[in-house]
Amino acid sequence: MIGQGAIVYGASDEIVNYVTTLADSVRVSDDFGKFRFQYEHHEPWIGMHGSFVVCSNIVERLIGFDHGVVGSITEDAYFALAARAVGVQFAWIDATMYEQSPFTLMDFVRQRSRWFLGLWLIMICKDLPLERRNVLGLMMISWAFTPFVCLAIYTSWLVNSTVSLGFSISLATVGALALWGYLLGFWFTFNPNRIGWTWFACLMVVQMLLLPVFALMETAGVVHGVYQLTRHSRAFYIVKKEESSSEGDAEEIEMSSISSADNSPAASNVPANLSDLPDVGDSPTKEQQKQPEEIVPERVVPTIATFAAPVQSRMTLKALNCARYLASIQIVMFHDGVTNFEWGQIWTTFFFILSGFVLTYAKLTSRNPSKPDPLFQFLKRRLVTIYPLFGLVFVFGVWVSVYVSFITPTVTDGFLFLGALLLQHSWYPYTELLRVIPWYMPTWFISALFWYWLFFGPLYRFIRSRSIGQVWAVVIGCIVYGCALIVGCALDQRFLAFVAMTKFFPIWYVHFFVAGMAYARIYLAVPVEEQNNRRWLKYGASFVVVTYLILVFTVDESDVIKCFKYSICVISHGLLTMSLASGCDPLSKIMQLPFLDYLGNLSYPQYIIHPLLLALCGSQTPRGLVWMLLVGVSWLCHIVIVKPTTRWLQPKREA
Numbered sequence: 001m002i003g004q005g006a007i008v009y010g011a012s013d014e015i016v017n018y019v020t021t022l023a024d025s026v027r028v029s030d031d032f033g034k035f036r037f038q039y040e041h042h043e044p045w046i047g048m049h050g051s052f053v054v055c056s057n058i059v060e061r062l063i064g065f066d067h068g069v070v071g072s073i074t075e076d077a078y079f080a081l082a083a084r085a086v087g088v089q090f091a092w093i094d095a096t097m098y099e100q101s102p103f104t105l106m107d108f109v110r111q112r113s114r115w116f117l118g119l120w121l122i123m124i125c126k127d128l129p130l131e132r133r134n135v136l137g138l139m140m141i142s143w144a145f146t147p148f149v150c151l152a153i154y155t156s157w158l159v160n161s162t163v164s165l166g167f168s169i170s171l172a173t174v175g176a177l178a179l180w181g182y183l184l185g186f187w188f189t190f191n192p193n194r195i196g197w198t199w200f201a202c203l204m205v206v207q208m209l210l211l212p213v214f215a216l217m218e219t220a221g222v223v224h225g226v227y228q229l230t231r232h233s234r235a236f237y238i239v240k241k242e243e244s245s246s247e248g249d250a251e252e253i254e255m256s257s258i259s260s261a262d263n264s265p266a267a268s269n270v271p272a273n274l275s276d277l278p279d280v281g282d283s284p285t286k287e288q289q290k291q292p293e294e295i296v297p298e299r300v301v302p303t304i305a306t307f308a309a310p311v312q313s314r315m316t317l318k319a320l321n322c323a324r325y326l327a328s329i330q331i332v333m334f335h336d337g338v339t340n341f342e343w344g345q346i347w348t349t350f351f352f353i354l355s356g357f358v359l360t361y362a363k364l365t366s367r368n369p370s371k372p373d374p375l376f377q378f379l380k381r382r383l384v385t386i387y388p389l390f391g392l393v394f395v396f397g398v399w400v401s402v403y404v405s406f407i408t409p410t411v412t413d414g415f416l417f418l419g420a421l422l423l424q425h426s427w428y429p430y431t432e433l434l435r436v437i438p439w440y441m442p443t444w445f446i447s448a449l450f451w452y453w454l455f456f457g458p459l460y461r462f463i464r465s466r467s468i469g470q471v472w473a474v475v476i477g478c479i480v481y482g483c484a485l486i487v488g489c490a491l492d493q494r495f496l497a498f499v500a501m502t503k504f505f506p507i508w509y510v511h512f513f514v515a516g517m518a519y520a521r522i523y524l525a526v527p528v529e530e531q532n533n534r535r536w537l538k539y540g541a542s543f544v545v546v547t548y549l550i551l552v553f554t555v556d557e558s559d560v561i562k563c564f565k566y567s568i569c570v571i572s573h574g575l576l577t578m579s580l581a582s583g584c585d586p587l588s589k590i591m592q593l594p595f596l597d598y599l600g601n602l603s604y605p606q607y608i609i610h611p612l613l614l615a616l617c618g619s620q621t622p623r624g625l626v627w628m629l630l631v632g633v634s635w636l637c638h639i640v641i642v643k644p645t646t647r648w649l650q651p652k653r654e655a
Contacts, residue, residue, distance in 0.1 A: 002083060003054035004039060005093035006031040009101045010189050020108045021101040022207050023214045025185030032184070039092035044084050045135035047077025047119065052097045059088055070125045074118025081122065081132045096188075105217065112221025116143065117228050124461065143222060150219045182207055182214070230375040317361070319541075319580040320354065321600025322591035327351065328603040332610045332630070335441075336623070343552045346565040348445065349512045353573045355449060356516025357523075361581070363460060364524055370464075372457040382453055387423075388645040389608055389637055390446060394420065397612045423450045441611040451506040452513040463517050468525050474518045475574070478511035482567035512570060519574045523581060531582045540579030541587045544572050605637035606630060 008028055010021035031049075038045045053076070063083045065071070071078035084090070102108040122128065123137045186207050192200035327347040334344025363369055372378070398417065419425070425447035463471060485508070531537050579585045583592065590596070610630055617626045 001056070001089050001091055002044075002048070002059065002080070003091045003093040004035070004048055004052050005095040005097065006036075006188070007049055007052050007097050007099050008188050009099055015101075016103040017101065017105075018203070018206075019210070019213075020103070020105065021189070022182075022186070022203070022210060023108065023217055024101040025183075025189055025207065026178070026181045026214070028185030028188045029181035033181070036092050039090050042089040042091060044077075044080035044090050046139050047074065047122075047136065048080040048090070050076030050079075051099055054093060059083060063088075067127075070121045070127070073121060074115060077119055077136075078122050078125075078128075081128050081136070085129050085132050108217055109220045109224055112218060113224035113228055116140075116222055116225030117233070120144075120225070120229055124458065126465070144226065146222045147219045150215050179208065179211065182211065232374065317358065317581050318597045319583065319588040319591035320358070320577065321598075321603075322596040323576070323580055323600075324351070324354065324603040325596075325599040325606070328607045332606065335610065336614055336626075343548070346569055349509060349565060349569045350573045350576070351445070352448070352452075352509050352512035353516035353519070353570075353577055355452070356513040357520045357574075357577050357581070358516075359456060360460060360463065360517040360520035361524065364464065364520060372460050375454070375457065378456065379453055382449075385642065385646050386446060386604065389605060389641045390442070391421070392641065393608050393612060394443070400612065400616070420447075423447050442608050445607075448506040448509055449513075452510065459514060459517060463521050466521075468522065471518045471521050475515055475522075475570070478515040478518070479567055479570050481511040482570055485566050512573070515570050515574055516577070519578055523578045526582075531584050534584075536575060537579050537582040538584045540575040541585040542579075544576040544579075545587060547572070601638050601642075602631065602634040605634040605642060609633055609637060 006028060009024040010018075015021050034046065035048070063079055063086075065075050065079055067075070067078055067082070071082075080090070102111055119136065120140055123133055123140050125133070183204070186204060190200055190203060195203075327350045330344040330347040332344075334342065338344070363372060373381070420443045423443070423446055425443040463474070466474070526534060526537070580588045580591065583589065613630055613633060614626065617629070
């Protein structure tokens with residue numbers, strides 16, 4: 001049994017920094033809230049505090065704190081999860097320990113950064129059972145979104161935007177809980193009988209007024225932690241809590257000097273079961289001390305090499321290039337208002353599936369499929385191919401909207417413009433400028449992709465480590481997710497209004513991207529020599545295309561199209577992608593012709609420029625001339641902008 005109670009900060013007479021002490025008030029509420037809740041259930045779901053641990057020496061000696069780099073940055077959380085994995089229970093202690101807060105703001109930020117980095121590494125550590133990491137994973141994901149939540153709240157304050165009643169109630173509830181947490185911690189930290197009621201009241205007012213500052217301090221810690229994570233830094237920042245640390249003598253230790261969990265003999269000293277622990281009060285015998293540790297073979301996770309053919313025997317996915325161009329044509333026809341062509345909108349989801357499929361396929365068939373690329377390097381490879389053309393068309397479209405349409409932009413338009421340049425799209429609030437600007441339409445798609453790229457690494461590790469049966473379960477979950485969105489719109493008009501505002505946001509299409517990743521794993525599980533015997537690969541693309549053409553000419557109800565768009569397309573587009581990638585389908589063989597393969601290069605320029613070109617040409621221009629201009633300008637953009645900038649900016653791959 002391991003026990004822990006509450007930790008109070010700044011209760012002594014010597015408070016070095018009142019700002020950091022007040023900012024730590026919320027940690028006291030955490031102790032009486034989520035930490036006490038988990039200990040009442042005898043669980044350490046989100047870890048424990050290392051500064052207040054009541055533990056048997058037998059448990060500490062056998063679990064140990066030497067678990068390599070992953071278990072050394074936030075060693076308390078790793079120790080708690082490792083102990084619970086072998087059956088050790090936890091309990092709440094009705095006792096209080098006093099501790100100092102960091103003495104400087106930088107110490108505060110880097111302390112939070114270390115917590116974020118260490119807990120994130122524990123969250124993705126496979127040495128601990130998944131059932132011990134799932135709650136911690138949910139907490140870390142919500143914690144990682146803190147900067148975006150703060151950005152949204154402060155931006156709404158600056159532009160004085162109008163929000164719905166439901167959003168206001170939700171925001172007020174979150175704010176009230178945060179205020180309550182800080183005030184509760186404040187009450188336990190400061191005693192009015194000791195410091196006087198006047199000073200107590202003044203500090204309470206300051207506590208409430210500085211809530212926005214505390215939010216920025218916590219956000220800075222998360223941002224710094226994400227930065228350290230992307231740099232693969234394993235630094236342990238020691239916050240000295242003596243008076244000398246106010247002079248800047250805090251230390252930073254690079255954890256690279258510590259052996260990793262795979263190389264450290266002591267890293268595998270966690271007993272396999274609670275029954276392996278001696279009785280309390282017993283000590284290991286001399287025979288036990290002399291007996292060498294049993295080396296347990298590392299659990300072999302099936303990889304692509306286990307079930308896939310060599311990379312050289314795989315197709316080069318040429319048929320998918322032509323499919324990209326044909327899908328973009330369907331979208332342009334829908335935006336151009338072609339009669340009875342509502343079905344064109346469903347092909348936006350194809351690009352999300354295609355993106356997840358191609359990225360996962362490329363990594364699984366690479367020389368090092370077990371380690372995703374560093375985040376900055378991964379994002380750079382993606383952005384250099386899309387951002388130059390996007391940025392140029394975006395700025396030109398703004399100029400056309402303002403100086404040709406004579407629309408006076410507002411402050412809100414300025415924030416929307418800045419957010420779009422940073423690939424953060426929003427249709428709300430819907431200003432007068434948004435009604436006429438064609439440059440804004442493609443931003444939603446790139447914004448959603450950008451978010452999926454940010455989380456590609458964790459998603460890839462999850463997909464790669466699962467069995468094929470579990471990957472199929474992921475696909476089924478994506479289908480259910482899409483059905484839930486449709487049912488929500490059908491049952492509640494308020495939810496439908498919410499959809500109208502947020503349908504272009506990443507959460508609305510995330511299941512397509514995840515399904516595309518799962519399909520890549522499923523496709524590579526089929527040996528090349530057996531693909532011709534799999535009918536779903538041999539005739540899947542032809543079946544999907546024929547079915548689509550039949551629906552286009554027979555069904556035009558918008559509700560039916562929406563059902564296909566958000567749920568059934570998870571199946572149809574996935575089947576189409578895998579069948580075309582295999583090269584077995586007759587349609588796939590046609591699409592591999594050099595001319596059709598080259599057309600795939602025009603799909604992205606065509607998508608980016610078509611809203612602006614359609615707006616400039618207007619409805620009076622003959623459609624044949626418009627389409628000729630669209631193809632010509634798309635080809636010119638590919639030759640002059642996309643191809644040279646990609647070749648110039650794309651980082652060279654290691655041999």
